[in-house]
Amino acid sequence: MLNWRRDPDYEMRMTAKLIEIEQIKKETEQVRRENKRLAELNSRMDALLRHPDSYFSIPPETDCN
Numbered sequence: 001m002l003n004w005r006r007d008p009d010y011e012m013r014m015t016a017k018l019i020e021i022e023q024i025k026k027e028t029e030q031v032r033r034e035n036k037r038l039a040e041l042n043s044r045m046d047a048l049l050r051h052p053d054s055y056f057s058i059p060p061e062t063d064c065n
Helices: 008-050
Strands: none
Touching: none
């Protein structure tokens, strides 16, 4: 017959694993948000490099002398 008594060591390891899994989920979500933000910035940078004149109007040079 099997002994079904609770094993505190096992329960502690499983609780630690569940906490670790939740932490990994949070970190993964944070990385996804950062990747999305970086992709948006990269897209803006690409557009700027393709059409620099449409983003910045540089004032004409003036002679200060």
